[in-house]
Amino acid sequence: MRLRTVLAALALTVAAAIAPALAVQPGEMLGDPALEARARTLSAELRCMVCQNQSIDDSDAELAHDLRVLVRERLAAGDTDVQVLDFVVARYGEFVLLKPRFSTRNALLWGTPVLLLLVGGVFAFASARSRRRTETKLSDEEQAALSRILGEAER
Template identity: 70%
Template sequence: MRGLARAAVAAALWLALAAGPALAVQPDEVLDDPALEARARALSAELRCLVCQNQSIDDSNAELARDLRVLVRERLVAGDTDAEVIDYVVARYGEFVLLKPPFSARNALLWASPALLLLAGGGYAFINMRRRARRRSPALSPEEEARLEAILNERD
């Protein structure tokens, strides 16, 4: 009986924690039209909470995220397409509001920077290893080679 009670408490705790992000959208925000609400949820999942920064506005409980969710729903009710809603929010808050910003000429360096840093680091390591190898094994002059040969022959 005691094990069953622990399992029930653990299950209740797990359900409470798993349902946390779903509680961000308040009941007064939900649209009556299920199709519009589904579109609103899909759009909200693409937009970054400007307060939390690593959460979508759909998952965030921040007041600004709530305002953005309401704004998205207002634009959808007004008849905007999904692209128009995204364009409106981006025009107002910048590309940073997008969780997955599109590749463009403006942000090409940002997208390419990991590869460029990896190449620069690899090039630096390669050059540094070659320099160290040269320092460790200096070439012998002909006189030194002859002397080394003489020393080695004396031992045999």
């Protein structure tokens, strides 16, 4: 019984490790191993527009297949890795990149939450300071009444 469980877990682990490799069909692969390695590296950097949480290298979607073929065609035509990525980004937009490039728009996107936290912290600090300043002292009558109430509460 225990051996079956271990073998089943091992089979599932092997299947999970092999499954992404099965997304690339043998007919898509390039004859040159160096070009194929570059294509696999580039495919791992590009998002499947259908699945959106997978690279085109891992996806079985038809659009991912088309993008894998496009990457391989561009590499076979002599494009550099940067030229291939630029071509795909020009065609599909920057969303196709799993790791977006740094730009002013991205900096604003990532910097806004930090900026909002800083502004909120400054506002909270200023608010606390102004509250401390506006605290009023008790008048002599109020102080006497408070002392009398606290004195009665102690008894």
